[in-house]
Amino acid sequence: MYDVNQEQTSLSFFSQPIAERIWQTKYRYSTAGQVIDDTVQDTWERVARGLAEIEAPSDQSATSAAFLAAMRNFKVLPGGRILSGCGTKRNVTLSNTFVMRTIPDSVDGIMDTLKDAALTMQMGGGIGFDFSTIRPTGTHVRGLDCLAAGPLAAMDIFDTTCKMIVKGMGRGAMMATMRCDHPDIEAFIVAKSDRTRLRNFNLSVMVTDAFMDAVTEDDAWDLVWEGTVMRRLRARDLWNSIMKQTYATAEPGVLFIDRINAHNPLRYLETISATNSCAEQPLPPYGTCPLASVNLAQLVIAPFSPDARLDVGELRNLVRVAVRMLDNTLDVSRYALDAQWQQAQNQRRIGIGVTGVADAIAMLGARYGSAKAVFLLGSWMQTIQNAAYQASALLAKERGTFPHYDADAHLSGANIQNLDPEVQELVRKHGLRNGTLTTIAPTGTTSMFAGNVSSGVEPIFSTSFSRVVTNPDGTKSSERVMDFAAWQFSQMHGPDTPLPESFVTTADLTPQDHVAMQAAAQKWVDSGISKTVNCPEDIAFDDFKTIYRDAYNTGCKGCTTYRPNNVTGSILSL
Known part of the structure; x- marks a missing residue:
């Protein structure tokens, strides 16, 4: 494990060069040519102080120290927006996820939405839109006596604007959704067959x-x-059209929208029709949610031994601290639009998640996707869910509930009913400070920052691989990377010692292994899960289709697959 203390000033704590590189290019604060963060300790201290600013003056020092302790050793990883922006003078948002307004079916409405989106992206927010509200191609436009260009034409304009605003961020800065009963759904499904079109959209x-x-x-x-x-x-026929396109190009993904709405803790306030850019955060119009992940790979005691176990007590403690961190983030953050700030205040959504799951499972001697791994992940997520709700209830006692809280409606939800009885009682007594509490986001960059732990709930891609990294000037370079758990094993037993059988990678897994893990986590997650089901290139199409049915039948809120193809390429290679 890392041994980082407050006095450390060197960069020696980075286990791999890519971790230091990520910190220097993404999270280290420098301004006007002046370096402010000399070490990652400075970065953590800056973030801790910034998030503690809203505390009472007498409490700021102790709260900042608690935040710092949670981040140290990469145990709690705030979202990248928080790491890079908190405690700085940059005019950026600290929230990772946004959904824009319901798009009006008019030129004025579309362009006003585009302006709002541009302002949000400029401040660093990833955004989602529902294009189902725009009339189909070829329908009559009253008053203009012409035919409508349709939602895909609007998407082209949004895509070009995104390219201008966030040059260098890469693809996937935006999410576009469309209902399965919209008349333009078939064109939407195949829209990215052209490899030059809509590259900034998922x-x-x-x-x-x-x-x-x-x-x-x-x-x-x-x-x-x-x-x-x-x-x-x-x-x-429509289902097969979705499946064939996804089989060929890995898009579009599928959102089980009725389940998303039925299991939304705030279902009594809203109907959701879009997610953020990576699909883990369903949100209402103008909705937003800051994110943080607990790094399970740093919580394993006696790894690779018969006594290996996860420190569940520390997990609970870290979740409680992370809830306060993110609740403070809502007040510290800047927002591009007043409506976003108002929605954040009214509902106070936050998203506590996990990363390093596959590494932790390997350290405990289990195989990703096995019955034991499914049990472990489910139990860890149950612990996190209960700890998060307990912390939010105690915050409500201290600070008040979120303004739109309706006790009867909220308490009747499955999310509350699944909690431990003592936590349910605490919620009944004090209410909740936060409308939603748990999300599992993709953690590609922050997981590399933490020594290349396995990302989110994804399996270990490979014990060693090359990753394409975008440099500050927009150029790309390849970095050799070693998985954190494999690196730690080699440190303990020598580089020539064969890895244990628990080290399975993406290439060793079936799609069913992926779905089983996603479903195990989803039961204990308020919002969604960013997860890709990796498929072998030679998988039969009929077998491929069953993945989506399995995801639906096992309670997942959506499904995304990746099968090697010539359109999307990959940022990772063996």
Whole structure:
């Protein structure tokens, strides 16, 4: 394990060069050519002080110390926006995730939404849109006596704007969703067949329960606009169109939108129709949510031994601290739009998640995707969920509930009903400070910063691989990287000692292993999970289709797959 203390001033704590590189290019604070953060300790102290600013003056020192202790040794990893922006003079948001307004079906409305999106992206926010509200291509535009260009034409404009605003961020800065009954859904599905089009968007089809039933029963499916059936087709044909495109190009993903809404703790306040850019955070119009992850790889005691175990007590403590950190983030952060600030205050959504899951599982001698790994992940997420709700209830006692809190409606949700009885009682007594509490986000960059622990709930990609890194000037370079758990094992037993059998990588796993892990975590997560089901290139199409059905049947809120193809390429290579 790392041994970093407050007095350390060198960079020796970085186990691999890429970790130091990530810190220097992404999170180290420098301004006007002057370096402010000499060490990563300075970065943590800056963030801790910044997040503690809203505390009472007499409490700021102790709270800052608690935040610092949680971050030290890379145990709690605040989202990248927090690490890079908190405690600085930069005009940036500290929230990773946004969904924009419901897009009005008018030129003025579309362009006003585009302006809001540009301002949000300029401040560092990743954003999502529902394009289902824009009239289909070829329908009549009253007053102009012309035919509508349709939602994909609007998406092209948004894509160009994103490219201008966030040059160098890479693809996936935005999410576009569309309902499965929109008349332009077929064009939406194949929109990225052109490898030059919509490269700053991720695409997801919002699939309803009714549609899934129609696919099962081989029923007809209506494409509807403003209550009028525009076209009727076979549900299975539309489903196969989604599957074939995803099989070929890894997009679009699928969101099980009725489940997302039914299991939303704030379902009594809103109907969700979009997510942030990586799909882990379903949000209402103007919704936002800051993120942080607990690094499970740093909580394993006696790794690679018969006595290996996760320090569950420390896990609970870190979650409690992280809840306060993110609740403070909502007040410390800047926002591009007043509506975003208001929504953040009214609902106070936060997202506590995990990273280093696969590394922790390997350290405990389990195989990712096995029954033991599924049990371990489920138990860890149950612990996190209960600790987060306990912390939020105690924060509500101290600071008050979030303004839109409705006790009866909130307490009736499955999220509350699944909690331990003593935590339920605490919530009944004090309410909750935060509308949602748990999310599992992708942690690609922050996981590399932490010594290249396995990202989020993803498996170990490979024990050693090359990663393409975008440099500050926009150029790309390749870095050799070693998985954190494999590196730690080599430090303990020597580089020539064969790795234990628990070290399975993406190439060793079946799609069912991936789905089982996602489903195990989802039961204990308020929001969503960013997870990619990796598939072998030679997987049969009929077998590929079952992955999405399995994800639906096991309670997942969405599904995204990746099969090697010539369109998307990859930033990782063996």
